[in-house]
Amino acid sequence: MNLIVAAKIAWAVGVVSWWLIRRPFERKVKRERVVDARDRVREFVLLSISTLGLGITPLVWAVTKALNFANYPYSPVQFALGVLVFLFSLWLFRRTHKDLGKNWSVTLEIKDTHKLITEGVYRYVRHPMYTAFFLWALAQLILIPNWIAGPAGVIGFGTLFLFRIGREEQMMLDTFGDEYRAYSARTARLIPGVF
Structure with missing residues:
Protein backbone atom coordinates (compact mmCIF):
# COMPACT_ATOMS: atom_id res chain seq x y z
CA MET A 1 0.00 0.00 0.00
CA ASN A 2 1.18 3.49 -0.83
CA LEU A 3 2.38 5.32 2.31
CA ILE A 4 0.28 8.42 1.54
CA VAL A 5 -2.84 6.26 1.22
CA ALA A 6 -1.93 4.65 4.56
CA ALA A 7 -1.62 8.12 6.12
CA LYS A 8 -5.06 9.09 4.78
CA ILE A 9 -6.57 5.91 6.19
CA ALA A 10 -4.84 6.37 9.57
CA TRP A 11 -6.07 9.96 9.81
CA ALA A 12 -9.64 8.90 8.92
CA VAL A 13 -9.59 6.03 11.44
CA GLY A 14 -8.36 8.47 14.11
CA VAL A 15 -11.17 10.95 13.41
CA VAL A 16 -13.84 8.24 13.37
CA SER A 17 -12.41 6.85 16.63
CA TRP A 18 -12.59 10.33 18.16
CA TRP A 19 -16.29 10.52 17.22
CA LEU A 20 -17.00 7.02 18.55
CA ILE A 21 -15.35 7.91 21.87
CA ARG A 22 -17.29 11.15 22.26
CA ARG A 23 -20.75 9.99 21.09
CA PRO A 24 -21.87 8.12 24.24
CA PHE A 25 -20.78 11.04 26.43
CA GLU A 26 -22.71 13.50 24.26
CA ARG A 27 -25.87 11.48 24.85
CA LYS A 28 -25.36 11.45 28.64
CA VAL A 29 -24.77 15.18 29.03
CA LYS A 30 -27.80 16.23 26.96
CA ARG A 31 -29.99 15.37 29.94
CA GLU A 32 -28.09 17.65 32.32
CA ARG A 33 -29.50 21.10 33.05
CA VAL A 34 -27.11 23.96 32.18
CA VAL A 35 -26.98 26.80 34.74
CA ASP A 36 -24.21 28.90 33.17
CA ALA A 37 -23.43 29.06 29.44
CA ARG A 38 -21.03 31.66 28.17
CA ASP A 39 -20.22 33.28 24.84
CA ARG A 40 -22.40 31.07 22.59
CA VAL A 41 -21.59 32.93 19.34
CA ARG A 42 -17.89 33.19 20.17
CA GLU A 43 -17.86 29.47 21.04
CA PHE A 44 -19.50 28.61 17.71
CA VAL A 45 -16.87 30.61 15.81
CA LEU A 46 -13.97 29.07 17.75
CA LEU A 47 -15.33 25.53 17.34
CA SER A 48 -15.76 26.18 13.60
CA ILE A 49 -12.14 27.33 13.28
CA SER A 50 -10.96 24.25 15.17
CA ALA A 80 4.68 5.40 12.52
CA LEU A 81 5.32 8.36 14.81
CA GLY A 82 2.13 10.10 13.65
CA VAL A 83 0.07 6.96 14.33
CA LEU A 84 1.60 6.54 17.81
CA VAL A 85 0.89 10.16 18.78
CA PHE A 86 -2.68 9.84 17.46
CA LEU A 87 -3.22 6.66 19.49
CA PHE A 88 -1.98 8.37 22.65
CA SER A 89 -4.24 11.36 21.99
CA LEU A 90 -7.24 9.04 21.61
CA TRP A 91 -6.40 7.25 24.86
CA LEU A 92 -6.15 10.58 26.71
CA PHE A 93 -9.33 11.85 25.04
CA ARG A 94 -11.28 8.82 26.26
CA ARG A 95 -9.74 8.93 29.72
CA THR A 96 -10.63 12.61 30.05
CA HIS A 97 -14.27 12.01 29.10
CA LYS A 98 -14.48 9.10 31.52
CA ASP A 99 -13.02 11.17 34.38
CA LEU A 100 -15.32 14.14 33.65
CA GLY A 101 -18.50 12.13 33.27
CA LYS A 102 -21.55 14.43 33.23
CA ASN A 103 -19.40 17.52 33.88
CA TRP A 104 -18.23 17.54 30.27
CA SER A 105 -19.51 19.89 27.54
CA VAL A 106 -18.39 21.05 24.11
CA THR A 107 -18.82 24.72 24.98
CA LEU A 108 -18.27 26.78 28.11
CA GLU A 109 -21.03 25.51 30.38
CA ILE A 110 -21.64 24.73 34.03
CA LYS A 111 -24.21 22.07 34.79
CA ASP A 112 -26.69 22.05 37.66
CA THR A 113 -24.80 19.23 39.41
CA HIS A 114 -21.33 20.30 38.25
CA LYS A 115 -18.38 19.19 40.35
CA LEU A 116 -14.73 20.13 40.20
CA ILE A 117 -12.91 17.02 38.99
CA THR A 118 -9.41 16.65 40.45
CA GLU A 119 -8.85 12.89 40.14
CA GLY A 120 -7.72 10.62 37.31
CA VAL A 121 -5.82 12.56 34.64
CA TYR A 122 -7.11 15.76 36.26
CA ARG A 123 -4.76 15.06 39.16
CA TYR A 124 -1.89 16.08 36.85
CA VAL A 125 -3.32 18.78 34.56
CA ARG A 126 -6.35 21.04 34.65
CA HIS A 127 -7.19 20.69 30.94
CA PRO A 128 -6.22 17.21 29.72
CA MET A 129 -8.86 17.30 26.98
CA TYR A 130 -7.03 20.27 25.45
CA THR A 131 -3.83 18.26 25.79
CA ALA A 132 -5.53 15.42 23.88
CA PHE A 133 -6.59 17.82 21.13
CA PHE A 134 -3.10 19.29 20.89
CA LEU A 135 -1.75 15.75 20.59
CA TRP A 136 -4.27 15.11 17.79
CA ALA A 137 -3.06 18.29 16.08
CA LEU A 138 0.56 17.18 16.53
CA ALA A 139 -0.29 13.73 15.15
CA GLN A 140 -1.92 15.39 12.14
CA LEU A 141 1.16 17.56 11.62
CA ILE A 142 3.40 14.47 11.64
CA LEU A 143 1.02 12.09 9.85
CA ILE A 144 -0.09 14.27 6.94
CA PRO A 145 2.76 15.11 4.55
CA ASN A 146 1.25 18.37 3.35
CA TRP A 147 2.30 21.92 4.20
CA ILE A 148 -1.34 23.06 4.46
CA ALA A 149 -3.35 20.12 5.83
CA GLY A 150 -0.63 18.99 8.26
CA PRO A 151 -0.31 22.20 10.32
CA ALA A 152 -4.00 23.16 9.90
CA GLY A 153 -4.89 21.29 13.11
CA VAL A 154 -2.30 23.13 15.21
CA ILE A 155 -3.51 26.46 13.83
CA GLY A 156 -7.22 25.63 14.13
CA PHE A 157 -7.17 24.12 17.59
CA GLY A 158 -4.47 26.54 18.75
CA THR A 159 -6.83 29.41 17.89
CA LEU A 160 -9.64 27.86 19.94
CA PHE A 161 -7.31 27.27 22.88
CA LEU A 162 -5.79 30.76 22.77
CA PHE A 163 -9.16 32.52 22.78
CA ARG A 164 -10.96 30.15 25.14
CA ILE A 165 -8.64 29.06 27.96
CA GLY A 166 -8.72 32.33 29.90
CA ARG A 167 -12.51 32.49 29.78
CA GLU A 168 -12.82 28.85 30.83
CA GLU A 169 -10.52 29.32 33.79
CA GLN A 170 -12.47 32.45 34.80
CA MET A 171 -15.72 30.48 34.64
CA MET A 172 -14.21 27.79 36.87
CA LEU A 173 -13.04 30.47 39.33
CA ASP A 174 -16.49 32.06 39.33
CA THR A 175 -18.06 28.67 40.03
CA PHE A 176 -15.62 27.01 42.42
CA GLY A 177 -13.67 29.97 43.87
CA ASP A 178 -10.94 29.05 46.34
CA GLU A 179 -11.28 25.35 45.57
CA TYR A 180 -10.30 26.05 41.95
CA ARG A 181 -7.51 28.45 43.02
CA ALA A 182 -5.99 25.72 45.20
CA TYR A 183 -6.37 23.16 42.41
CA SER A 184 -4.72 25.56 39.92
CA ALA A 185 -1.82 26.14 42.29
CA ARG A 186 -0.94 22.43 42.35
CA THR A 187 -1.57 21.49 38.70
CA ALA A 188 -0.34 22.61 35.30
CA ARG A 189 -2.69 23.63 32.48
CA LEU A 190 -1.65 21.10 29.81
CA ILE A 191 1.68 19.39 30.48
CA PRO A 192 2.45 18.05 33.99
CA GLY A 193 5.18 20.10 35.64
CA VAL A 194 5.75 22.25 32.53
CA PHE A 195 2.75 24.36 31.48
Whole structure:
Protein backbone atom coordinates (compact mmCIF):
# COMPACT_ATOMS: atom_id res chain seq x y z
CA MET A 1 0.00 0.00 0.00
CA ASN A 2 1.18 3.49 -0.83
CA LEU A 3 2.38 5.32 2.31
CA ILE A 4 0.28 8.42 1.54
CA VAL A 5 -2.84 6.26 1.22
CA ALA A 6 -1.93 4.65 4.56
CA ALA A 7 -1.62 8.12 6.12
CA LYS A 8 -5.06 9.09 4.78
CA ILE A 9 -6.57 5.91 6.19
CA ALA A 10 -4.84 6.37 9.57
CA TRP A 11 -6.07 9.96 9.81
CA ALA A 12 -9.64 8.90 8.92
CA VAL A 13 -9.59 6.03 11.44
CA GLY A 14 -8.36 8.47 14.11
CA VAL A 15 -11.17 10.95 13.41
CA VAL A 16 -13.84 8.24 13.37
CA SER A 17 -12.41 6.85 16.63
CA TRP A 18 -12.59 10.33 18.16
CA TRP A 19 -16.29 10.52 17.22
CA LEU A 20 -17.00 7.02 18.55
CA ILE A 21 -15.35 7.91 21.87
CA ARG A 22 -17.29 11.15 22.26
CA ARG A 23 -20.75 9.99 21.09
CA PRO A 24 -21.87 8.12 24.24
CA PHE A 25 -20.78 11.04 26.43
CA GLU A 26 -22.71 13.50 24.26
CA ARG A 27 -25.87 11.48 24.85
CA LYS A 28 -25.36 11.45 28.64
CA VAL A 29 -24.77 15.18 29.03
CA LYS A 30 -27.80 16.23 26.96
CA ARG A 31 -29.99 15.37 29.94
CA GLU A 32 -28.09 17.65 32.32
CA ARG A 33 -29.50 21.10 33.05
CA VAL A 34 -27.11 23.96 32.18
CA VAL A 35 -26.98 26.80 34.74
CA ASP A 36 -24.21 28.90 33.17
CA ALA A 37 -23.43 29.06 29.44
CA ARG A 38 -21.03 31.66 28.17
CA ASP A 39 -20.22 33.28 24.84
CA ARG A 40 -22.40 31.07 22.59
CA VAL A 41 -21.59 32.93 19.34
CA ARG A 42 -17.89 33.19 20.17
CA GLU A 43 -17.86 29.47 21.04
CA PHE A 44 -19.50 28.61 17.71
CA VAL A 45 -16.87 30.61 15.81
CA LEU A 46 -13.97 29.07 17.75
CA LEU A 47 -15.33 25.53 17.34
CA SER A 48 -15.76 26.18 13.60
CA ILE A 49 -12.14 27.33 13.28
CA SER A 50 -10.96 24.25 15.17
CA THR A 51 -13.11 21.97 12.98
CA LEU A 52 -11.72 23.61 9.86
CA GLY A 53 -8.18 22.79 11.00
CA LEU A 54 -8.69 19.34 12.50
CA GLY A 55 -11.42 18.07 10.19
CA ILE A 56 -12.28 19.91 7.00
CA THR A 57 -8.82 20.84 5.69
CA PRO A 58 -7.32 17.36 6.19
CA LEU A 59 -10.50 15.84 4.73
CA VAL A 60 -10.04 17.94 1.58
CA TRP A 61 -6.43 16.67 1.43
CA ALA A 62 -7.53 13.06 1.97
CA VAL A 63 -10.34 12.88 -0.61
CA THR A 64 -9.33 15.37 -3.33
CA LYS A 65 -6.21 16.46 -5.16
CA ALA A 66 -6.80 20.14 -4.38
CA LEU A 67 -3.92 20.36 -1.89
CA ASN A 68 -1.49 17.99 -3.63
CA PHE A 69 0.69 20.93 -4.69
CA ALA A 70 1.68 21.29 -1.02
CA ASN A 71 2.64 17.63 -0.46
CA TYR A 72 6.21 16.84 0.57
CA PRO A 73 8.30 13.63 0.74
CA TYR A 74 7.15 11.20 3.41
CA SER A 75 8.87 8.47 5.40
CA PRO A 76 7.72 5.31 7.20
CA VAL A 77 9.18 6.71 10.44
CA GLN A 78 7.00 9.81 10.11
CA PHE A 79 3.95 7.62 9.49
CA ALA A 80 4.68 5.40 12.52
CA LEU A 81 5.32 8.36 14.81
CA GLY A 82 2.13 10.10 13.65
CA VAL A 83 0.07 6.96 14.33
CA LEU A 84 1.60 6.54 17.81
CA VAL A 85 0.89 10.16 18.78
CA PHE A 86 -2.68 9.84 17.46
CA LEU A 87 -3.22 6.66 19.49
CA PHE A 88 -1.98 8.37 22.65
CA SER A 89 -4.24 11.36 21.99
CA LEU A 90 -7.24 9.04 21.61
CA TRP A 91 -6.40 7.25 24.86
CA LEU A 92 -6.15 10.58 26.71
CA PHE A 93 -9.33 11.85 25.04
CA ARG A 94 -11.28 8.82 26.26
CA ARG A 95 -9.74 8.93 29.72
CA THR A 96 -10.63 12.61 30.05
CA HIS A 97 -14.27 12.01 29.10
CA LYS A 98 -14.48 9.10 31.52
CA ASP A 99 -13.02 11.17 34.38
CA LEU A 100 -15.32 14.14 33.65
CA GLY A 101 -18.50 12.13 33.27
CA LYS A 102 -21.55 14.43 33.23
CA ASN A 103 -19.40 17.52 33.88
CA TRP A 104 -18.23 17.54 30.27
CA SER A 105 -19.51 19.89 27.54
CA VAL A 106 -18.39 21.05 24.11
CA THR A 107 -18.82 24.72 24.98
CA LEU A 108 -18.27 26.78 28.11
CA GLU A 109 -21.03 25.51 30.38
CA ILE A 110 -21.64 24.73 34.03
CA LYS A 111 -24.21 22.07 34.79
CA ASP A 112 -26.69 22.05 37.66
CA THR A 113 -24.80 19.23 39.41
CA HIS A 114 -21.33 20.30 38.25
CA LYS A 115 -18.38 19.19 40.35
CA LEU A 116 -14.73 20.13 40.20
CA ILE A 117 -12.91 17.02 38.99
CA THR A 118 -9.41 16.65 40.45
CA GLU A 119 -8.85 12.89 40.14
CA GLY A 120 -7.72 10.62 37.31
CA VAL A 121 -5.82 12.56 34.64
CA TYR A 122 -7.11 15.76 36.26
CA ARG A 123 -4.76 15.06 39.16
CA TYR A 124 -1.89 16.08 36.85
CA VAL A 125 -3.32 18.78 34.56
CA ARG A 126 -6.35 21.04 34.65
CA HIS A 127 -7.19 20.69 30.94
CA PRO A 128 -6.22 17.21 29.72
CA MET A 129 -8.86 17.30 26.98
CA TYR A 130 -7.03 20.27 25.45
CA THR A 131 -3.83 18.26 25.79
CA ALA A 132 -5.53 15.42 23.88
CA PHE A 133 -6.59 17.82 21.13
CA PHE A 134 -3.10 19.29 20.89
CA LEU A 135 -1.75 15.75 20.59
CA TRP A 136 -4.27 15.11 17.79
CA ALA A 137 -3.06 18.29 16.08
CA LEU A 138 0.56 17.18 16.53
CA ALA A 139 -0.29 13.73 15.15
CA GLN A 140 -1.92 15.39 12.14
CA LEU A 141 1.16 17.56 11.62
CA ILE A 142 3.40 14.47 11.64
CA LEU A 143 1.02 12.09 9.85
CA ILE A 144 -0.09 14.27 6.94
CA PRO A 145 2.76 15.11 4.55
CA ASN A 146 1.25 18.37 3.35
CA TRP A 147 2.30 21.92 4.20
CA ILE A 148 -1.34 23.06 4.46
CA ALA A 149 -3.35 20.12 5.83
CA GLY A 150 -0.63 18.99 8.26
CA PRO A 151 -0.31 22.20 10.32
CA ALA A 152 -4.00 23.16 9.90
CA GLY A 153 -4.89 21.29 13.11
CA VAL A 154 -2.30 23.13 15.21
CA ILE A 155 -3.51 26.46 13.83
CA GLY A 156 -7.22 25.63 14.13
CA PHE A 157 -7.17 24.12 17.59
CA GLY A 158 -4.47 26.54 18.75
CA THR A 159 -6.83 29.41 17.89
CA LEU A 160 -9.64 27.86 19.94
CA PHE A 161 -7.31 27.27 22.88
CA LEU A 162 -5.79 30.76 22.77
CA PHE A 163 -9.16 32.52 22.78
CA ARG A 164 -10.96 30.15 25.14
CA ILE A 165 -8.64 29.06 27.96
CA GLY A 166 -8.72 32.33 29.90
CA ARG A 167 -12.51 32.49 29.78
CA GLU A 168 -12.82 28.85 30.83
CA GLU A 169 -10.52 29.32 33.79
CA GLN A 170 -12.47 32.45 34.80
CA MET A 171 -15.72 30.48 34.64
CA MET A 172 -14.21 27.79 36.87
CA LEU A 173 -13.04 30.47 39.33
CA ASP A 174 -16.49 32.06 39.33
CA THR A 175 -18.06 28.67 40.03
CA PHE A 176 -15.62 27.01 42.42
CA GLY A 177 -13.67 29.97 43.87
CA ASP A 178 -10.94 29.05 46.34
CA GLU A 179 -11.28 25.35 45.57
CA TYR A 180 -10.30 26.05 41.95
CA ARG A 181 -7.51 28.45 43.02
CA ALA A 182 -5.99 25.72 45.20
CA TYR A 183 -6.37 23.16 42.41
CA SER A 184 -4.72 25.56 39.92
CA ALA A 185 -1.82 26.14 42.29
CA ARG A 186 -0.94 22.43 42.35
CA THR A 187 -1.57 21.49 38.70
CA ALA A 188 -0.34 22.61 35.30
CA ARG A 189 -2.69 23.63 32.48
CA LEU A 190 -1.65 21.10 29.81
CA ILE A 191 1.68 19.39 30.48
CA PRO A 192 2.45 18.05 33.99
CA GLY A 193 5.18 20.10 35.64
CA VAL A 194 5.75 22.25 32.53
CA PHE A 195 2.75 24.36 31.48
